Amino acid sequence: MIPFNKPHLTGKEVHYIYEAVHSGKISGNGIFTKKCHDFFTSTYGFTKTLMTSSCTDALEMSSLLMDIQPGDEIILPTFTFVSTANAFVLRGAKLVFVDSLATEPNMNVELIEGLITSKTKAIVVVHYAGVACDMDVVMNIAKKYQLFVVEDAAQAISSYYKDKPLGGIGDFGAFSFHETKNIISGEGGLLAINNSDYCNRSEIIWEKGTNRSAFFRGETDKYGWVDVGSSFLPSEIISAFLYAQLENVAEIQAKRLEIWNTYYNTLSPLAEHKKLRLPYIPAYATNNAHMFYVICNSLEERTALIDYLKAHNILAVFHYLSLHKSPYFSDKHDGRSMDYADQYAETLVRLPLFYDLSTEDQEFICTKILSFYSEKI
Ligand SMILES: *Cc1c(COP(=O)(O)O)cnc(C)c1O
Numbered sequence: 593m594i595p596f597n598k599p600h601l602t603g604k605e606v607h608y609i610y611e612a613v614h615s616g617k618i619s620g621n622g623i624f625t626k627k628c629h630d631f632f633t634s635t636y637g638f639t640k641t642l643m644t645s646s647c648t649d650a651l652e653m654s655s656l657l658m659d660i661q662p663g664d665e666i667i668l669p670t671f672t673f674v675s676t677a678n679a680f681v682l683r684g685a686k687l688v689f690v691d692s693l694a695t696e697p698n699m700n701v702e703l704i705e706g707l708i709t710s711k712t713k714a715i716v717v718v719h720y721a722g723v724a725c726d727m728d729v730v731m732n733i734a735k736k737y738q739l740f741v742v743e744d745a746a747q748a749i750s751s752y753y754k755d756k757p758l759g760g761i762g763d764f765g766a767f768s769f770h771e772t773k774n775i776i777s778g779e780g781g782l783l784a785i786n787n788s789d790y791c792n793r794s795e796i797i798w799e800k801g802t803n804r805s806a807f808f809r810g811e812t813d814k815y816g817w818v819d820v821g822s823s824f825l826p827s828e829i830i831s832a833f834l835y836a837q838l839e840n841v842a843e844i845q846a847k848r849l850e851i852w853n854t855y856y857n858t859l860s861p862l863a864e865h866k867k868l869r870l871p872y873i874p875a876y877a878t879n880n881a882h883m884f885y886v887i888c889n890s891l892e893e894r895t896a897l898i899d900y901l902k903a904h905n906i907l908a909v910f911h912y913l914s915l916h917k918s919p920y921f922s923d924k925h926d927g928r929s930m931d932y933a934d935q936y937a938e939t940l941v942r943l944p945l946f947y948d949l950s951t952e953d954q955e956f957i958c959t960k961i962l963s964f965y966s967e968k969i
Pocket residue numbers: 645646647648649672673675676718744746747767768769770779780781
């Protein structure tokens with residue numbers, strides 16, 4: 593079976609874990625955590641970064657930093673992962689969902705302004721497949737109404753909006769290093785704090801509501817409980833693994849892009865004949881090749897394609913179901929329809945894309961997709 597995803601090791605992961613273990617300190621905020629923080633601030637210019645145990649944790653930290661209270665409203669896409677929503681629901685926020693674009697699964701930012709009320713606190717954007725949302729529009733609305741902007745950049749490492757790195761544009765950016773992402777540490781994440789008013793407090797929330805980080809830097813002579821918080825920092829073992837990946841980020845991205853381009857070029861005749869649709873990348877966005885998807889003409893066609901590929905030992909998978917229709921949320925939704933998101937939920941299918949996907953396997957996948965559509969006629 594050709595899997596949908598396979599974690600790629602660069603070679604130094606276990607070596608760095610060995611180093612971390614033998615340094616005698618394996619809890620969080622040690623040498624490798626600092627190396628990772630330095631990598632992110634120097635490579636992407638983020639003001640401050642904090643490693644977390646997941647992107648979910650990073651989003652929850654942003655929710656605490658913004659002091660989200662029961663009744664506060666959060667505007668976010670419906671076509672996303674549950675963590676984008678849960679982080680704010682946990683603090684009692686009311687979710688106001690936004691539909692996707694006709695051209696691509698990202699949220700339609702033109703709909704945001706009409707949804708703002710006196711209770712709106714933040715706009716949460718998701719850069720689906722690592723492709724940027726139109727951030728100038730989002731940032732202008734946020735400025736006009738004095739709202740926070742959180743970027744769920746879980747899939748968006750090393751991807752850009754114009755010349756700005758994703759995750760570095762809003763007040764906060766949240767990244768994931770789950771094994772299904774481009775750069776991995778098993779489970780893992782990062783919060784980028786771009787609004788410098790929140791740098792100090794982010795460190796306190798990160799360390800269980802204590803000023804431990806400042807204390808160890810010698811900035812305060814007392815170490816105590818000063819605010820709310822939780823244990824968001826990962827162990828050195830996670831950061832050691834991640835650092836080996838970060839050292840190879842350029843190579844990993846280049847290889848993924850090569851695979852992505854092969855899919856795009858090989859399948860483009862199908863798109864020209866309107867058999868299916870291929871990903872659309874707006875001119876303001878770069879492509880970090882997080883994902884390669886195709887969009888079928890109907891749910892029936894997608895099911896048939898997935899089954900056909902499975903019968904040939906290829907695992908292709910669909911993606912999100914619109915959150916406004918989920919069992920948890922459907923009775924809380926305000927009733928607006930989200931037709932494009934529902935359409936992606938029914939027709940989008942993701943193809944295998946991982947560093948170690950061989951040329952032969954990729955050729956085989958493409959051949960099978962082409963033959964599925966030629967047999968169908
Ligand atoms: C993967 C993902 C997350 C969750 O990341 P974790 O690190 O598993 O918590 C959140 N949002 C989006 C858009 C994702 O793709």
